[in-house]
Amino acid sequence: MNEHASVTIDDVRRVAELANLELTTEEEPRMQRDLNAILGYIAHLNELDTAGVPAMAQVGEMLGGLTQDCGEALREDDVKPSVDRTKVMAAAPETDGRFFKVPKVIER
Secondary structure (H helix, E strand, O other): OOOOOOOOHHHHHHHHHHOOOOOOOOHHHHHHHHHHHHHHHHHHHHOOOOOOOOOOOOHHHHHOHHHHHHOOOOOOOOOOOOOOHHHHHHHOOOEOOOOEOOOOOOOO
16 A cells, blocks of 8 residues: 555544544544555556546546437536526525525534
């Protein structure tokens, strides 16, 4: 594995905190090992020579005529008018006029 990419126990704890996960002291080293293994696989993939491989921006581009034959062609990405904000906010259960108000679902 690339020695530059290494996850510490403190990193695991910080990521768990950000993800609102409660890891036990037994789970922390396992998570550290798993995350370091993932970074190792990524480092291994980064060693591959991809110079001759064309970039793939959209899967639809790779499918080409296949989507046309199946009748599942992707639509053009055209800019269209959106719904009227005033009407949407008037129909909302709770709003401050600009944003929807929703109940808090994550306690810290």
